[in-house]
Amino acid sequence: MPNNELHTALRGDLNDVLDDVLDGGEADAPDGGRAHDPDGDLDVEAFTAAIENFNRFYIRLPVLEKLPFTTLSVLDTLAFGGSPRRLTDLTKTEQVSQPGITQLVTRLERDGLVERRPDPSDGRAVLVHITEAGRAVGRSRRADRSRHLRPLVERLTPEQRQAITDALPALARLAELGRGQE
Structure with missing residues:
Protein backbone atom coordinates (compact mmCIF):
# COMPACT_ATOMS: atom_id res chain seq x y z
CA MET A 1 0.00 0.00 0.00
CA LEU A 61 2.33 8.65 11.78
CA PRO A 62 4.71 9.91 9.11
CA VAL A 63 7.67 11.83 10.51
CA LEU A 64 10.50 13.74 8.90
CA GLU A 65 13.26 11.95 10.84
CA LYS A 66 13.16 8.22 10.26
CA LEU A 67 14.92 6.44 13.13
CA PRO A 68 14.63 2.87 14.45
CA PHE A 69 12.25 2.32 17.34
CA THR A 70 15.01 1.27 19.76
CA THR A 71 16.93 4.47 19.00
CA LEU A 72 13.85 6.57 19.70
CA SER A 73 13.10 4.58 22.83
CA VAL A 74 16.58 5.13 24.29
CA LEU A 75 16.42 8.86 23.51
CA ASP A 76 12.96 9.05 25.07
CA THR A 77 14.14 7.19 28.18
CA LEU A 78 17.05 9.58 28.59
CA ALA A 79 14.96 12.68 27.87
CA PHE A 80 11.96 11.85 30.03
CA GLY A 81 13.01 9.00 32.27
CA GLY A 82 16.13 10.62 33.58
CA SER A 83 19.52 11.32 32.14
CA PRO A 84 22.17 10.21 32.75
CA ARG A 85 21.73 6.45 32.91
CA ARG A 86 24.14 3.57 33.18
CA LEU A 87 24.30 1.15 30.29
CA THR A 88 23.08 -1.62 32.58
CA ASP A 89 19.99 0.46 33.43
CA LEU A 90 19.28 0.98 29.73
CA THR A 91 19.47 -2.78 29.08
CA LYS A 92 16.62 -3.20 31.59
CA THR A 93 14.39 -0.34 30.47
CA GLU A 94 14.88 -0.98 26.76
CA GLN A 95 14.83 -4.79 27.02
CA VAL A 96 17.94 -5.06 24.87
CA SER A 97 21.02 -7.20 25.56
CA GLN A 98 24.17 -5.62 26.99
CA PRO A 99 26.05 -5.98 23.66
CA GLY A 100 23.01 -4.60 21.80
CA ILE A 101 22.67 -1.52 24.00
CA THR A 102 26.44 -0.92 23.84
CA GLN A 103 26.31 -0.96 20.01
CA LEU A 104 23.26 1.31 19.98
CA VAL A 105 24.81 3.83 22.38
CA THR A 106 28.01 3.79 20.29
CA ARG A 107 25.96 4.72 17.18
CA LEU A 108 24.01 7.38 19.10
CA GLU A 109 27.27 8.83 20.41
CA ARG A 110 28.78 8.83 16.91
CA ASP A 111 25.67 10.70 15.68
CA GLY A 112 26.00 13.25 18.49
CA LEU A 113 22.71 12.28 20.17
CA VAL A 114 24.24 11.03 23.44
CA GLU A 115 27.52 11.32 25.33
CA ARG A 116 29.26 8.79 27.54
CA ARG A 117 30.96 10.12 30.65
CA PRO A 118 32.63 8.35 33.58
CA ASP A 119 30.37 7.69 36.56
CA PRO A 120 31.78 9.86 39.36
CA SER A 121 30.60 7.35 41.97
CA ASP A 122 32.10 4.31 40.21
CA GLY A 123 35.16 4.74 38.01
CA ARG A 124 34.49 1.44 36.23
CA ALA A 125 31.06 2.50 34.96
CA VAL A 126 29.94 5.05 32.39
CA LEU A 127 26.86 7.22 32.34
CA VAL A 128 24.97 7.96 29.15
CA HIS A 129 23.78 11.57 28.82
CA ILE A 130 21.38 12.83 26.17
CA THR A 131 22.69 15.79 24.17
CA GLU A 132 20.74 18.80 22.95
CA ALA A 133 20.72 17.18 19.49
CA GLY A 134 19.17 14.06 21.03
CA ARG A 135 16.48 16.16 22.71
CA ALA A 136 15.83 17.94 19.41
CA VAL A 137 14.97 14.57 17.80
CA GLY A 138 12.18 14.08 20.35
CA ARG A 139 10.88 17.63 19.91
CA SER A 140 10.88 17.20 16.13
CA ARG A 141 8.91 13.94 16.31
CA ARG A 142 6.36 15.48 18.66
CA ALA A 143 5.94 18.48 16.33
CA ASP A 144 5.50 16.17 13.31
CA ARG A 145 2.91 14.09 15.11
CA SER A 146 1.05 17.16 16.35
CA ARG A 147 0.95 18.47 12.79
CA HIS A 148 -0.69 15.24 11.61
CA LEU A 149 -3.08 14.97 14.57
CA ARG A 150 -4.31 18.57 14.57
CA PRO A 151 -6.59 18.25 11.51
CA LEU A 152 -8.01 14.99 12.86
CA VAL A 153 -8.72 16.47 16.27
CA GLU A 154 -10.43 19.40 14.55
CA ARG A 155 -12.87 16.91 13.00
CA LEU A 156 -14.05 15.82 16.44
CA THR A 157 -17.07 17.37 18.04
CA PRO A 158 -16.50 19.96 20.78
CA GLU A 159 -17.72 17.35 23.29
CA GLN A 160 -15.21 14.79 22.04
CA ARG A 161 -12.35 17.30 22.23
CA GLN A 162 -13.46 18.19 25.77
CA ALA A 163 -13.54 14.50 26.72
CA ILE A 164 -9.92 14.16 25.61
CA THR A 165 -8.98 17.33 27.50
CA ASP A 166 -10.69 16.02 30.62
CA ALA A 167 -8.86 12.67 30.32
CA LEU A 168 -5.36 14.17 29.98
CA PRO A 169 -4.57 14.45 33.73
CA ALA A 170 -5.65 10.86 34.37
CA LEU A 171 -3.65 9.58 31.38
CA ALA A 172 -0.58 11.54 32.50
CA ARG A 173 -0.92 10.09 36.01
CA LEU A 174 -1.36 6.59 34.63
CA ALA A 175 1.87 7.01 32.63
CA GLU A 176 3.69 8.21 35.77
CA LEU A 177 2.48 5.18 37.69
CA GLY A 178 3.57 2.92 34.85
CA ARG A 179 7.06 4.39 34.95
CA GLY A 180 7.20 3.89 38.70
CA GLN A 181 7.20 7.59 39.54
CA GLU A 182 4.60 7.45 42.28
Missing part, protein backbone atom coordinates in the same frame (compact mmCIF):
# COMPACT_ATOMS: atom_id res chain seq x y z
CA PRO A 2 1.51 3.38 -0.95
CA ASN A 3 2.30 5.78 1.89
CA ASN A 4 -0.55 8.19 1.11
CA GLU A 5 -3.06 5.31 1.12
CA LEU A 6 -1.60 3.96 4.36
CA HIS A 7 -1.79 7.41 5.93
CA THR A 8 -5.43 7.76 4.83
CA ALA A 9 -6.27 4.30 6.19
CA LEU A 10 -4.54 5.04 9.48
CA ARG A 11 -6.31 8.37 9.72
CA GLY A 12 -9.60 6.51 9.28
CA ASP A 13 -8.56 4.08 12.04
CA LEU A 14 -7.88 7.00 14.39
CA ASN A 15 -11.26 8.52 13.64
CA ASP A 16 -12.92 5.17 14.30
CA VAL A 17 -11.04 4.76 17.58
CA LEU A 18 -11.72 8.30 18.70
CA ASP A 19 -15.37 8.03 17.69
CA ASP A 20 -15.71 4.76 19.61
CA VAL A 21 -13.88 6.03 22.68
CA LEU A 22 -15.49 9.44 22.76
CA ASP A 23 -19.02 8.65 21.65
CA GLY A 24 -20.69 9.19 24.96
CA GLY A 25 -17.45 8.38 26.76
CA GLU A 26 -17.75 4.69 25.96
CA ALA A 27 -16.03 2.27 23.64
CA ASP A 28 -16.97 -1.18 22.50
CA ALA A 29 -15.11 -3.76 24.51
CA PRO A 30 -13.50 -6.69 22.72
CA ASP A 31 -16.41 -8.87 23.86
CA GLY A 32 -19.00 -6.41 22.51
CA GLY A 33 -19.61 -4.76 25.89
CA ARG A 34 -19.15 -1.09 26.76
CA ALA A 35 -16.11 0.74 28.17
CA HIS A 36 -17.54 1.06 31.66
CA ASP A 37 -20.00 -0.90 33.67
CA PRO A 38 -23.18 0.47 35.27
CA ASP A 39 -21.30 1.10 38.54
CA GLY A 40 -19.12 3.67 36.75
CA ASP A 41 -15.93 1.59 36.89
CA LEU A 42 -13.61 1.71 33.91
CA ASP A 43 -13.58 -1.46 31.81
CA VAL A 44 -9.82 -1.97 31.69
CA GLU A 45 -10.09 -4.43 28.78
CA ALA A 46 -11.96 -1.89 26.63
CA PHE A 47 -9.55 0.86 27.71
CA THR A 48 -6.59 -1.35 26.76
CA ALA A 49 -8.13 -2.08 23.36
CA ALA A 50 -8.73 1.63 22.69
CA ILE A 51 -5.16 2.55 23.69
CA GLU A 52 -3.71 -0.24 21.54
CA ASN A 53 -5.82 0.86 18.55
CA PHE A 54 -4.69 4.44 19.00
CA ASN A 55 -1.05 3.42 19.44
CA ARG A 56 -1.12 1.36 16.23
CA PHE A 57 -2.10 4.53 14.40
CA TYR A 58 0.05 6.94 16.39
CA ILE A 59 3.39 5.14 16.11
CA ARG A 60 2.96 4.95 12.33
Whole structure:
Protein backbone atom coordinates (compact mmCIF):
# COMPACT_ATOMS: atom_id res chain seq x y z
CA MET A 1 0.00 0.00 0.00
CA PRO A 2 1.51 3.38 -0.95
CA ASN A 3 2.30 5.78 1.89
CA ASN A 4 -0.55 8.19 1.11
CA GLU A 5 -3.06 5.31 1.12
CA LEU A 6 -1.60 3.96 4.36
CA HIS A 7 -1.79 7.41 5.93
CA THR A 8 -5.43 7.76 4.83
CA ALA A 9 -6.27 4.30 6.19
CA LEU A 10 -4.54 5.04 9.48
CA ARG A 11 -6.31 8.37 9.72
CA GLY A 12 -9.60 6.51 9.28
CA ASP A 13 -8.56 4.08 12.04
CA LEU A 14 -7.88 7.00 14.39
CA ASN A 15 -11.26 8.52 13.64
CA ASP A 16 -12.92 5.17 14.30
CA VAL A 17 -11.04 4.76 17.58
CA LEU A 18 -11.72 8.30 18.70
CA ASP A 19 -15.37 8.03 17.69
CA ASP A 20 -15.71 4.76 19.61
CA VAL A 21 -13.88 6.03 22.68
CA LEU A 22 -15.49 9.44 22.76
CA ASP A 23 -19.02 8.65 21.65
CA GLY A 24 -20.69 9.19 24.96
CA GLY A 25 -17.45 8.38 26.76
CA GLU A 26 -17.75 4.69 25.96
CA ALA A 27 -16.03 2.27 23.64
CA ASP A 28 -16.97 -1.18 22.50
CA ALA A 29 -15.11 -3.76 24.51
CA PRO A 30 -13.50 -6.69 22.72
CA ASP A 31 -16.41 -8.87 23.86
CA GLY A 32 -19.00 -6.41 22.51
CA GLY A 33 -19.61 -4.76 25.89
CA ARG A 34 -19.15 -1.09 26.76
CA ALA A 35 -16.11 0.74 28.17
CA HIS A 36 -17.54 1.06 31.66
CA ASP A 37 -20.00 -0.90 33.67
CA PRO A 38 -23.18 0.47 35.27
CA ASP A 39 -21.30 1.10 38.54
CA GLY A 40 -19.12 3.67 36.75
CA ASP A 41 -15.93 1.59 36.89
CA LEU A 42 -13.61 1.71 33.91
CA ASP A 43 -13.58 -1.46 31.81
CA VAL A 44 -9.82 -1.97 31.69
CA GLU A 45 -10.09 -4.43 28.78
CA ALA A 46 -11.96 -1.89 26.63
CA PHE A 47 -9.55 0.86 27.71
CA THR A 48 -6.59 -1.35 26.76
CA ALA A 49 -8.13 -2.08 23.36
CA ALA A 50 -8.73 1.63 22.69
CA ILE A 51 -5.16 2.55 23.69
CA GLU A 52 -3.71 -0.24 21.54
CA ASN A 53 -5.82 0.86 18.55
CA PHE A 54 -4.69 4.44 19.00
CA ASN A 55 -1.05 3.42 19.44
CA ARG A 56 -1.12 1.36 16.23
CA PHE A 57 -2.10 4.53 14.40
CA TYR A 58 0.05 6.94 16.39
CA ILE A 59 3.39 5.14 16.11
CA ARG A 60 2.96 4.95 12.33
CA LEU A 61 2.33 8.65 11.78
CA PRO A 62 4.71 9.91 9.11
CA VAL A 63 7.67 11.83 10.51
CA LEU A 64 10.50 13.74 8.90
CA GLU A 65 13.26 11.95 10.84
CA LYS A 66 13.16 8.22 10.26
CA LEU A 67 14.92 6.44 13.13
CA PRO A 68 14.63 2.87 14.45
CA PHE A 69 12.25 2.32 17.34
CA THR A 70 15.01 1.27 19.76
CA THR A 71 16.93 4.47 19.00
CA LEU A 72 13.85 6.57 19.70
CA SER A 73 13.10 4.58 22.83
CA VAL A 74 16.58 5.13 24.29
CA LEU A 75 16.42 8.86 23.51
CA ASP A 76 12.96 9.05 25.07
CA THR A 77 14.14 7.19 28.18
CA LEU A 78 17.05 9.58 28.59
CA ALA A 79 14.96 12.68 27.87
CA PHE A 80 11.96 11.85 30.03
CA GLY A 81 13.01 9.00 32.27
CA GLY A 82 16.13 10.62 33.58
CA SER A 83 19.52 11.32 32.14
CA PRO A 84 22.17 10.21 32.75
CA ARG A 85 21.73 6.45 32.91
CA ARG A 86 24.14 3.57 33.18
CA LEU A 87 24.30 1.15 30.29
CA THR A 88 23.08 -1.62 32.58
CA ASP A 89 19.99 0.46 33.43
CA LEU A 90 19.28 0.98 29.73
CA THR A 91 19.47 -2.78 29.08
CA LYS A 92 16.62 -3.20 31.59
CA THR A 93 14.39 -0.34 30.47
CA GLU A 94 14.88 -0.98 26.76
CA GLN A 95 14.83 -4.79 27.02
CA VAL A 96 17.94 -5.06 24.87
CA SER A 97 21.02 -7.20 25.56
CA GLN A 98 24.17 -5.62 26.99
CA PRO A 99 26.05 -5.98 23.66
CA GLY A 100 23.01 -4.60 21.80
CA ILE A 101 22.67 -1.52 24.00
CA THR A 102 26.44 -0.92 23.84
CA GLN A 103 26.31 -0.96 20.01
CA LEU A 104 23.26 1.31 19.98
CA VAL A 105 24.81 3.83 22.38
CA THR A 106 28.01 3.79 20.29
CA ARG A 107 25.96 4.72 17.18
CA LEU A 108 24.01 7.38 19.10
CA GLU A 109 27.27 8.83 20.41
CA ARG A 110 28.78 8.83 16.91
CA ASP A 111 25.67 10.70 15.68
CA GLY A 112 26.00 13.25 18.49
CA LEU A 113 22.71 12.28 20.17
CA VAL A 114 24.24 11.03 23.44
CA GLU A 115 27.52 11.32 25.33
CA ARG A 116 29.26 8.79 27.54
CA ARG A 117 30.96 10.12 30.65
CA PRO A 118 32.63 8.35 33.58
CA ASP A 119 30.37 7.69 36.56
CA PRO A 120 31.78 9.86 39.36
CA SER A 121 30.60 7.35 41.97
CA ASP A 122 32.10 4.31 40.21
CA GLY A 123 35.16 4.74 38.01
CA ARG A 124 34.49 1.44 36.23
CA ALA A 125 31.06 2.50 34.96
CA VAL A 126 29.94 5.05 32.39
CA LEU A 127 26.86 7.22 32.34
CA VAL A 128 24.97 7.96 29.15
CA HIS A 129 23.78 11.57 28.82
CA ILE A 130 21.38 12.83 26.17
CA THR A 131 22.69 15.79 24.17
CA GLU A 132 20.74 18.80 22.95
CA ALA A 133 20.72 17.18 19.49
CA GLY A 134 19.17 14.06 21.03
CA ARG A 135 16.48 16.16 22.71
CA ALA A 136 15.83 17.94 19.41
CA VAL A 137 14.97 14.57 17.80
CA GLY A 138 12.18 14.08 20.35
CA ARG A 139 10.88 17.63 19.91
CA SER A 140 10.88 17.20 16.13
CA ARG A 141 8.91 13.94 16.31
CA ARG A 142 6.36 15.48 18.66
CA ALA A 143 5.94 18.48 16.33
CA ASP A 144 5.50 16.17 13.31
CA ARG A 145 2.91 14.09 15.11
CA SER A 146 1.05 17.16 16.35
CA ARG A 147 0.95 18.47 12.79
CA HIS A 148 -0.69 15.24 11.61
CA LEU A 149 -3.08 14.97 14.57
CA ARG A 150 -4.31 18.57 14.57
CA PRO A 151 -6.59 18.25 11.51
CA LEU A 152 -8.01 14.99 12.86
CA VAL A 153 -8.72 16.47 16.27
CA GLU A 154 -10.43 19.40 14.55
CA ARG A 155 -12.87 16.91 13.00
CA LEU A 156 -14.05 15.82 16.44
CA THR A 157 -17.07 17.37 18.04
CA PRO A 158 -16.50 19.96 20.78
CA GLU A 159 -17.72 17.35 23.29
CA GLN A 160 -15.21 14.79 22.04
CA ARG A 161 -12.35 17.30 22.23
CA GLN A 162 -13.46 18.19 25.77
CA ALA A 163 -13.54 14.50 26.72
CA ILE A 164 -9.92 14.16 25.61
CA THR A 165 -8.98 17.33 27.50
CA ASP A 166 -10.69 16.02 30.62
CA ALA A 167 -8.86 12.67 30.32
CA LEU A 168 -5.36 14.17 29.98
CA PRO A 169 -4.57 14.45 33.73
CA ALA A 170 -5.65 10.86 34.37
CA LEU A 171 -3.65 9.58 31.38
CA ALA A 172 -0.58 11.54 32.50
CA ARG A 173 -0.92 10.09 36.01
CA LEU A 174 -1.36 6.59 34.63
CA ALA A 175 1.87 7.01 32.63
CA GLU A 176 3.69 8.21 35.77
CA LEU A 177 2.48 5.18 37.69
CA GLY A 178 3.57 2.92 34.85
CA ARG A 179 7.06 4.39 34.95
CA GLY A 180 7.20 3.89 38.70
CA GLN A 181 7.20 7.59 39.54
CA GLU A 182 4.60 7.45 42.28
